[in-house]
Amino acid sequence: MEILGIDVGGxxxxxxxxxxxxxxxxxxxxxxxxxSSSEPKVVADIVAEIVQHFAWQGPIGCAFPSVIKNGIVxxxxxxxxxxxxVNGEKLLQDKTGFPTLLLNDADAAGxxxxxxxxxxxxxxxxxxxxxxxxxxxxxxVNGQLLANTEFGxxxxxxxxxxxxxxxxxxxDEDLKWKTWAYRVNEFLERMESLFxxxxxxxxxxxxxxxxxxxxLLQTRTKVVPAKMLNQAGIIxxxxxxGEHFQSSPIVKQ
Ligand code: BGC
Numbered sequence: 496m497e498i499l500g501i502d503v504g505g506x507x508x509x510x511x512x513x514x515x516x517x518x519x520x521x522x523x524x525x526x527x528x529x530x531s532s533s534e535p536k537v538v539a540d541i542v543a544e545i546v547q548h549f550a551w552q553g554p555i556g557c558a559f560p561s562v563i564k565n566g567i568v569x570x571x572x573x574x575x576x577x578x579x580x581v582n583g584e585k586l587l588q589d590k591t592g593f594p595t596l597l598l599n600d601a602d603a604a605g606x607x608x609x610x611x612x613x614x615x616x617x618x619x620x621x622x623x624x625x626x627x628x629x630x631x632x633x634x635x636v637n638g639q640l641l642a643n644t645e646f647g648x649x650x651x652x653x654x655x656x657x658x659x660x661x662x663x664x665x666x667d668e669d670l671k672w673k674t675w676a677y678r679v680n681e682f683l684e685r686m687e688s689l690f691x692x693x694x695x696x697x698x699x700x701x702x703x704x705x706x707x708x709x710x711l712l713q714t715r716t717k718v719v720p721a722k723m724l725n726q727a728g729i730i731x732x733x734x735x736x737g738e739h740f741q742s743s744p745i746v747k748q
Contacts, residue, residue, distance in 0.1 A: 505628025556736030601631025619693030
């Protein structure tokens, strides 16, 4: 069964149809850079453009960089503030004409990694962090997701963790890999002392360059790169939508 997965990020909106039975893209990912404004109307137009690009007709799963409850956007750290309190799910649904599920981007990446990737079959406590414009978090215990955790905003050295250790910080502050890895390590050690996880999975765009920083980390807990690298958000959003709309005749095959 195929579902269109979309990942709204700070720097771009990406999408592709996903075969949710195997967790793989069935067409090349389409990426549209985020314009200077990320207001609801602008983002909805881009999502519609991605739907048209694939001539898509069917359900959509959309990963979004905010706390999402019942389709409503509750926070806006790396997206325009006017998203707060908007029913993003309804907005995208009305714009595209297709049933849409909206969920937090790190939760989506985590769902993909737990089902088909680096966390597959792990029934312990698994924490996935995505490092991009911000830092996303998803926690799984016994395969169950605790949704909408926001540990990227934990305070470290009097700052939001994601204002010290996001992938964007490395670029903006022109940090050496070693310096950035030290900050990432500090963040992971804090998570480790609070949750005692069995595994950390590191995702986000920077996970493509994992050889540059994973060997520098010194956590007690095993740390592995996301298997689906920066496609995890797209794949996880599609998987979550597939499960959500399972009872709908549109996705029955
Ligand atoms: C947001 C999270 C999001 C993360 C990664 C943070 O700034 O608060 O909801 O998961 O960025 O995009």
